[in-house]
Amino acid sequence: GDSVTQMEGPVTLSEEAFLTINCTYTATGYPSLFWYVQYPGEGLQLLLKATKADDKGSNKGFEATYRKETTSFHLEKGSVQVSDSAVYFCALHGSSNTGKLIFGQGTTLQVKP
């Protein structure tokens, strides 16, 4: 079945460092891919998405490119801030399923001043 694998966390960075959180997926067909962010004590918010190969999603300085050849959707940001500290979830919506999102295990990011 469809699945998503994210890099293990926690990831600890200094402010203004470059961020990469790896995400790879397994799915039949052509899934849509998403990154969600969960700030402490809150629900999940959609950060960015891509619906077809080579699409780049971007929002708030974060970017991710849908790479079908490597089945990846890595999240990047050029310069992180303390306010980016959160849990980041990669997710897919498969073309064959009934609307459910399948999530990776989440990666905790801690940014220190």
Added chain:
Amino acid sequence: DTAVSQTPKYLVTQMGNDKSIKCEQNLGHDTMYWYKQDSKKFLKIMFSYNNKELIINETVPNRFSPKSPDKAHLNLHINSLELGDSAVYFCASSQDTHGYTFGSGTRLTVV
């Protein structure tokens, strides 16, 4: 206005009790979901309703019963609560494949 609202935000209850969590969305979405987030932050779908019709029922104990009185509401009733039910429960809604909108979660603690 909150797009997807859940109540209560916190729920502490004793083993064996029955409790309900309510969810409402004002986005006009056709599909609503319940997800469970465990202590390691892993998210797993429990149920999905589309226009009041159950379309996803993952391997969830039958102590959990969703109810959708209309497409804007999806409530979750849990009978005979167990310690292992302690988690954060998230309601969400979606329209097509444009991504979900999540509620802020209900932290259930069974003691």
